[in-house]
Amino acid sequence: MLKLTNGHGSMFPLLLSCLCFLNSFGFVVCGFTSSFIRTQWPAKDIPLDNEVFAVPKGYNAPQQVHITQGDYDGKAVIISWITFEEPGSNKVLYSSVEHQYGHTAEAKVLNYTYFNYKSGYIHHCLVDGLEYNAKYYYKIGLGDITREFWFQTPPKVDPDSSYKFGIIGNYYPSSTFNSLSTLDHHMKSGGQAVLYVGDLSYADRYQNNDGTRWDSWGRFVERSVAFQAWIWSAGNHEIEYRPDLGEPTPFKAYLHRYATPYMASKSSSPMWYAIRRASAHIIVLSSYSPFVKYTPSGYGYVANSSEWIGRDTLADCHHAFSDYNSNEAHYMEGESMRAVFEKWFVRQRVDLVFAGHVHAYERSYLVSNVNYNITNGDSFPVPNNLENSFISPHISEYPVYITVGDGGNQEGLAGRFLSPQPEYSAFREASYGHSTLELKNRTHAFYQWNRNDDGVLVQQTLLCF
Numbered sequence: 227m228l229k230l231t232n233g234h235g236s237m238f239p240l241l242l243s244c245l246c247f248l249n250s251f252g253f254v255v256c257g258f259t260s261s262f263i264r265t266q267w268p269a270k271d272i273p274l275d276n277e278v279f280a281v282p283k284g285y286n287a288p289q290q291v292h293i294t295q296g297d298y299d300g301k302a303v304i305i306s307w308i309t310f311e312e313p314g315s316n317k318v319l320y321s322s323v324e325h326q327y328g329h330t331a332e333a334k335v336l337n338y339t340y341f342n343y344k345s346g347y348i349h350h351c352l353v354d355g356l357e358y359n360a361k362y363y364y365k366i367g368l369g370d371i372t373r374e375f376w377f378q379t380p381p382k383v384d385p386d387s388s389y390k391f392g393i394i395g396n397y398y399p400s401s402t403f404n405s406l407s408t409l410d411h412h413m414k415s416g417g418q419a420v421l422y423v424g425d426l427s428y429a430d431r432y433q434n435n436d437g438t439r440w441d442s443w444g445r446f447v448e449r450s451v452a453f454q455a456w457i458w459s460a461g462n463h464e465i466e467y468r469p470d471l472g473e474p475t476p477f478k479a480y481l482h483r484y485a486t487p488y489m490a491s492k493s494s495s496p497m498w499y500a501i502r503r504a505s506a507h508i509i510v511l512s513s514y515s516p517f518v519k520y521t522p523s524g525y526g527y528v529a530n531s532s533e534w535i536g537r538d539t540l541a542d543c544h545h546a547f548s549d550y551n552s553n554e555a556h557y558m559e560g561e562s563m564r565a566v567f568e569k570w571f572v573r574q575r576v577d578l579v580f581a582g583h584v585h586a587y588e589r590s591y592l593v594s595n596v597n598y599n600i601t602n603g604d605s606f607p608v609p610n611n612l613e614n615s616f617i618s619p620h621i622s623e624y625p626v627y628i629t630v631g632d633g634g635n636q637e638g639l640a641g642r643f644l645s646p647q648p649e650y651s652a653f654r655e656a657s658y659g660h661s662t663l664e665l666k667n668r669t670h671a672f673y674q675w676n677r678n679d680d681g682v683l684v685q686q687t688l689l690c691f
């Protein structure tokens with residue numbers, strides 16, 4: 227799960243205003259279920275010979291190039307790529323001046339097998355010591371077969387650093403034309419990085435978890451992720467637990483292919499980590515790992531690590547907290563995680579919690595159900611300004627929950643919402659789409675969701691913290 231939150235301290239005024247704004251609609255005005263009927267593109271695969279999956283020309287050419295943040299504060303990137311014929315060069319040449327590569331960093335190279343699939347040579351290279359708010363060029367490959375890319379580092383970590391994130395989930399482009407539309411829209415949105423809320427290649431939907439689908443997915447998204455950091459969180463399609471195939475290790479392909487800077491936030495698991503980027507503190511949680519108290523990478527780590535608390539924060543996870551997703555699909559799957567983490571979210575004043583998994587869009591009001599326990603019968607989320615016995619009644623303490631598993635999955639949309647619409651649900655629509663979160667300064671941000679197929683800006687929300 228990926229969560230976006232504002233913690234205590236300098237970002238608190240921003241969070242507070244946001245809550246005030248949203249609460250003015252609160253539970254007085256009913257939520258809205260969109261009646262929009264989208265034009266159905268078939269949820270079928272793009273043929274693998276389509277140009278979007280093209281293998282770069284040349285012997286052992288680097289492919290599936292992708293970058294993510296490489297440290298806690300945004301002054302490093304991890305550059306990853308794959309070669310197939312041989313390991314090739316493990317060096318990244320980089321510079322802030324185009325074509326004048328004065329710096330070198332070395333990658334670690336690994337590979338894996340999964341049933342009858344053998345991966346290429348996966349390179350992960352940490353490039354650190356970068357300047358904030360700077361453009362860097364990098365080159366990978368060997369001899370005449372080299373490829374060049376660039377990326378922009380974020381501004382310094384500061385409550386007033388503006389930054390625009392794209393939020394994408396369940397992006398199945400090995401894949402469908404819906405996903406192609408999502409990526410095109412994101413690349414036109416001005417998003418500077420992506421919060422990816424899980425479910426990547428959907429290789430597990432193919433016979434014997436066809437590993438070549440991981441490769442085609444990597445080539446498909448390269449056009450964006452080679453140039454800007456995507457912040458990864460794992461979904462259920464990454465588990466790939468198949469003891470019947472002799473593959474009992476969960477997340478095998480995902481963990482080999484997608485590096486995260488987890489050690490920078492003192493985590494023991496690459497699927498649980500925290501980073502700061504511009505004015506955001508981002509926490510990535512894993513919906514499919516042990517997370518209750520006393521588990522090494524779960525609640526104990528999240529609740530006690532200084533990297534996770536007392537800072538300005540956003541968070542990601544894969545499946546929605548059940549109370550805050552009113553779609554029939556996957557309803558209640560996230561209840562155990564809500565029971566463990568919601569109190570912590572409220573105490574740490576998390577602002578926004580993003581989840582994927584459900585193939586539709588939904589946004590909640592500012593709500594909390596932390597007062598509920600199995601003996602008091604209060605199993606009902608309350609809006610932000612109601613007093614309860616568990617926390618102080620300050621209006622700024624509850625998060626907004628946003629489900630964005632609408633990137634364009636293979637299975638099709640989740641079109642059946644529970645009726646009537648729960649009071650906590652502000653807006654819901656079963657369309658493919660993409661979101662952006664634009665952090666302006668310590669007091670204001672814009673969140674917007676666009677459906678893909680008509681390009682209409684459906685909902686824009688001013689967040690005042």
Ligand SMILES: [Fe+2]
Nearest residue numbers: 425461462583
């Ligand atoms: Fe999922």
